[in-house]
Amino acid sequence: MLLIACPWCGPRPEMEFRHAGEAHLARPADPAAVSDAAWAAYLYERSNPRGEHAERWRHLHGCGRFFNARRHTLTDRISATYKPGEAP
Ligand SMILES: [Zn+2]
Numbered sequence: 001m002l003l004i005a006c007p008w009c010g011p012r013p014e015m016e017f018r019h020a021g022e023a024h025l026a027r028p029a030d031p032a033a034v035s036d037a038a039w040a041a042y043l044y045e046r047s048n049p050r051g052e053h054a055e056r057w058r059h060l061h062g063c064g065r066f067f068n069a070r071r072h073t074l075t076d077r078i079s080a081t082y083k084p085g086e087a088p
Pocket of ligand 1 (some may be wrong): 006007008063065
């Protein structure tokens with residue numbers, strides 16, 4: 001079983017968490033001002049690296065908060081978790 005360290009609750013079983021996509025995506029400040037292609041890219045285009053990846057996770061069956069994690073996509077090893085707004 002994979003243990004994930006919630007920044008607020010500490011290490012917990014992976015079953016308490018839900019993956020919430022790629023981290024550090026910047027929403028356009030004025031969505032009406034961007035092109036359809038740029039808006040579609042913001043909504044749907046994601047990196048798919050082989051290796052370390054910054055992801056958002058939610059401690060769904062715990063504190064309910066979102067946080068970020070650096071996970072290796074091949075090994076599932078999580079090297080760091082940190083609160084939103086903190087540096088990776
Ligand atoms: Zn938590």
